[in-house]
Amino acid sequence: ELYSALGAPTVGAPVGLFPLFPSLLRIDYEWSEAGEAPSGQAERRQRQRQVNTRVKSPYVRRVRTAAFIISDITVLYLTMTENLDRPNGSELDLEAKVNLVSRNLQEVLGDARMNEIMKERDLKIYWGTATTGKPHVAYFVPMSKIADFLKAGCEVTILFADLHAYLDNMKAPWDLLELRVQYYEHVIKAMLTSIGVPLEKLRFVKGSSYQLGREFSLDVYRLVSMVTEHDAKKAGAEVVKQVDHPLLSSMLYPCLQALDEEYLHVDAQFGGVDQRKIFTFSEKYLPQLGYEKRIHLMNPMVPGLSGGKMSSSEEDSKIDLLDTAAAVKKKLKKAFCEPGNLEDNGVLAFVKHVLVPLTGTLVIERDEAHGGNTVYETYDQLEEDFRNLKLHPGDLKAMVEVQLNRLLDPIREVFQDPALQKLAAAAYPPAGKVAVVEELSPRRLDLRVGRVVQVDDHPDADALYVSRIDLAEPVGLRTVVSGLRQRLPREALLNQMVVLLCNLKPAKMRGVESQAMVLCASRDDQVELLKPPSGSKAGDRVFVEGYEGGDPDAQLNPKKKVWEKLQVDLKTSASLVAEWRGCPFVVGGQPVTCPSLKGAPIK
Template identity: 55%
Template sequence: MAEEKYELITRNLQETLGGDIIKAILAEGKTPKGYWGTACTGRPHIGYFVPLTKVADFLQADAEMTIYLADIHAFLDNMKAPLELVGHRTKYYKFILLNVFKSLGIPTSKLKFALGSDHQLTKEFNMDNYRLCATVTEHDAKKAGAEVVKQVDSALLSGLLYPGLQALDEQYLGVDFQFGGVDQRKIFTFAELYLPRLGYKKRAHLMNEMVPGLAGGKMSSSDPNSKIDFLDAPEVVRKKIKAAFCEEGNVAENGILAFVKTVLIPVSELRLENARKGGSLLEPTGDLKPFATDDAPEGTVFTIERDEKFGGSTHYASYDDLKNDFAEKKLHPLDLKTAVTNAINRLLDPIRKAFAEDEEAQQIEKLAYPVPEKKQKKPKVYHPPPPGKGRNAQAPADGAVPDAAASHAAAEEAKQQPAGSA
């Protein structure tokens, strides 16, 4: 039983540090406690499906999970989220994430939410932070945050505090493991090194792989072309997927394939497993069918629907089968994109619906991400040019006196001539 739970906790991860810590807890028949955190800066996007889908495995293994909204971190991270907006954004994140869990069918009753400010503003935490600052070198702090904190010239001191605060979060949240992307690895090893120096125990660290954005590279909240927002309309999703990089036969840095691997197929597997266990794993909230057609063979986790004149639908029992077909150009990018677009819209439909029906959430979203005011251009005032100047003025002939001077000279000459002279 303990081995099965450990397999659930660690499956599909890119790396596990301190796995023996979790094994020991399970061997004693105890419940491991973990957390996944996010800084509430930009709008959450579908890349969040990757860690949130994995949270379902933790819950299946009876782990107690905390969803940690790092509001203080959001403020410290190079002012990505001004302090006056952080409170609104944490509320927006909570609404979205709860509805993502519902979209996946993950029971939210087994989850709890926590804010960084709940403990990071206490006297005890601040004293521990000072103790940590008296131990950590500038080099180690900067190195730990290199993959997470935005690197700029003349960096703010806040970026150096970021890794230490995250390390101390493990102690103050009372967890046995922290879960995050592999880009968090340096912060995780920082925590393993420095928490024991403060007299606190070392925690395990679980890392999932990073999903490439739609244009290749990291999926980023600050790059609208690299990601799809949870509230993007179906036609916007279709347009973004259509424009995504997905070269025929190329399986490297392919955001479409990566999303199938890390989200769509794990969701399908979870739903198939739920069906086999009589619906005991997931909450019956909406569409809980795998991403396979009704006529697909048993065990299908993903179906590419095609017209019979193009060879008919193809059913895949694993990601490797799909990937191999794509690499061998048996699966065309357009067919893959169509299937992925439909699957993503199925996942997003209940989230969009919940938002459309919740006026409070709509108001929170406006406060969290206000539309920047456009700077009004000052009206141009026309100033006529002086006499003889400007675009339409004629240039004087060679040796001629300019118009204004000539007029003045003619007037003086007229004054000196006697009346009636010609």
């Protein structure tokens, strides 16, 4: 309307006028014949109308009317902002702001510099996430900190790091990058909304929107001319897959992340403590490019439900944001939460880093016969009761279940939209569709832990054993014919935990059908069984790290030579870990190894 009043073409209001919309509506009503002039404005408005009667030019009349309207807008807007809950935290003193920014962080690098900046102006922070696996409930940890940053008046940018997702061992296939960015954006926004964070206070950026530009690309070349292979590998050691012979992409990853700090124009980067080496890498190399060293804020890593880091690739270690209430109950029931044990306790960690910052007071609801309800004003009180066995894991889990479902319900509701359900299915297609994109993915191999319960000599072949190997239900016992008779004594096999390839087509070997294959490291006449990590059970799935998603082929087609093509890149590392193209075999996040053969092919 202002544009029209000034005789300009009618166009959409610029973004900057959106906060004035309520004022515009009010003033529009007051200046109409139906509205009554607010106190103190009637005389002024009458004077303006008298001026207009003496002006013959309709353009000049429009300009003068616009001037009076703009004056009203200015007065009302300034009055309105006096009563707003300001996003810049101006009502807080410096100490309160610093406490909000730093609470529940494990470490801050550059806290003195942060305090100096916050004395002068609001802090600019960014948090980045590589768009790989589906976000899970541990993402509420950074979301709750983002809420703290906004309360402290910080300017916050969220980076959807799509190129990083591809550089990290191609965790996100190139064809799916854009779809996963869209999925992440919808999920992250739904999470933030569920905890009451206003989205208009945030800036959302896609990495490839600037990382493919000329200036950024030139800076990448400048940076890699300074960085040693050692420093690049060390920087990404806790984040990207580090192997004996890494892909070049894995060493570019920390370089791009360091440059993001400059190109997003921020004072600080926020992330998990697992990124500390990337942060110190940035502090070392950005000044060498002539850029300012940034502040780094690190939250602790939340343990998974089974202990260890919560991971998108381990289904049993995480609760998905779209899990049903029944699935949440089932997973929490199985979660590791030993009475009195505070170590690797994902349930307690979630309470500390998500529920307490978001809800404050926590109530454990119990029957009077079991002590009645207990109210906890602080996390320390709750932890103390848990340590002293005054709070039972079952009661703790029940409270977490209720609170977690309250957080997840708004997200589930958002994803009832058929368009978003279609997006989720396209961004994370079933295994069969993934295999089309990634023909030689080790996802296609059904690798499992088995226990050898019987070893016999093959009746018709001197070089073969016939073994019975337990793979637990639903697979059960399988007969396996192996060429190990002249390489390993029977005692070296019996009652051992081994790694089996279970989806080869069954084949008869000298009259006995073999239903799986035992994997060994082999060089010349030396042969060693691959050893699952301690604590592995018969039937446990063995994954190649980074390729955990989806289901394996029901049966490998022998005509396609899938196993033969994948086997070429299977070998042990210098640290005796079984790998495919440098990615370790894992069971429950722990590596599969061999006793002594380094750099040996796996057959």
